[in-house]
Ligand SMILES: *[C@@H]1O[C@H](CO)[C@@H](O)[C@H](O)[C@H]1NC(C)=O
Ligand SMILES: *[C@@H]1O[C@H](CO)[C@@H](O)[C@H](O)[C@H]1NC(C)=O
């Protein structure tokens with residue numbers, strides 16, 4: 001007798017098609033977001049107002065594509081990567097603005113940014129920092145492209161050029177970095193370097209329907225050899241007295257809190273993109289990402305957390321770093337939405353950090369590129385999580 005399982009296994013195609021849009025946001029998300037905006041529900045409405053007043057979300061936005069992007073001063077070429085992070089933030093914000101308002105002037109501005117870069121960019125260079133550019137702006141540009149995928153006004157030649165830019169310039173750098181870490185070994189680079197490059201491969205894999213690329217990035221997140229992969233990122237686990245929670249000390253706890261919070265933002269991006277394609281990295285290793293977020297959240301809102309010394313390339317990290325403790329960084333709306341609101345798990349410390357970040361802004365909500373630092377750190381996250389992720 002033939003089991004139902006074998007019948008199904010036989011009749012399903014070997015490679016399931018990707019969901020589109022399906023990087024950070026799905027159609028279902030966009031319907032929910034739009035409904036909150038139309039009904040003027042709070043806090044979504046305030047976040048929408050913040051987005052529509054952003055100088056990056058204007059239909060008249062003019063991109064400044066570069067032939068070569070430099071991140072990290074190599075002794076010859078001045079850094080110019082700010083043009084890329086500003087334009088990536090703008091492309092994403094304009095794409096959202098189009099999808100929510102229906103006004104195609106924003107769609108035209110978004111595809112103009114993507115297409116202008118696609119026909120101009122030939123390389124990303126600089127120091128090792130070029131791999132931060134390939135990772136951070138790779139996932140951001142690919143997310144903007146994924147949101148614009150269905151726009152009929154995007155000329156197919158330009159869409160193809162964008163696919164080529166992402167596949168031929170960003171993705172190979174993402175893969176090379178994860179494979180050989182600029183020739184310096186798996187141990188040297190802190191977690192965020194791997195994480196932004198994993199996030200980029202996932203987003204590009206989704207936009208370009210490349211299952212091989214997507215699967216590679218999922219495998220790397222689950223079982224890669226270097227600091228950004230979930231098993232290596234997990235330095236130590238602690239049972240929190242009273243709550244039954246696990247707090248997970250991540251790989252940048254002894255470095256500084258700016259990077260420790262950045263790691264959580266990036267892990268959120270990785271897991272959200274995977275989740276939208278049916279793979280639950282949020283749940284992987286007993287909710288490791290939540291446990292790591294809770295540790296970071298608790299320490300950054302002012303409570304002490306346990307700590308285990310570990311080795312980094314800078315030597316023994318003997319104490320938790322208080323450098324930039326309480327720094328203001330978007331990204332925890334996604335964590336709280338998924339774990340606290342969707343899965344109904346206790347995300348109280350992530351919620352507390354999210355609330356602290358939001359309280360720091362005059363709008364009281366999570367903004368995006370342009371609402372935080374004008375330097376690169378203010379553009380690491382696409383942001384606007386109070387609008388795009390919050391469920392309740
Ligand atoms: C491709 O994009 C560029 C930059 O936005 C634009 O100038 C050009 O007209 C586009 N090509 C087509 C065929 O629409
Ligand atoms: C898909 O991704 C793999 C791995 O990154 C790459 O080698 C291959 O060229 C990509 N395929 C296409 C059609 O771009």
Ligand SMILES: *[C@@H]1O[C@H](CO)[C@@H](O)[C@H](O)[C@H]1NC(C)=O
Nearest residue numbers: 240242243245346347348349
């Ligand atoms: C959630 O965890 C916090 C501490 O991490 C605890 O104070 C709180 O009581 C917990 N909430 C619930 C509903 O269990």
Ligand SMILES: *[C@@H]1O[C@H](CO)[C@@H](O)[C@H](O)[C@H]1NC(C)=O
Nearest residue numbers: 326327328359360361362363
């Ligand atoms: C946000 O935080 C910064 C630095 O901690 C502080 O200077 C600023 O006043 C805060 N802004 C608000 C609106 O709370």
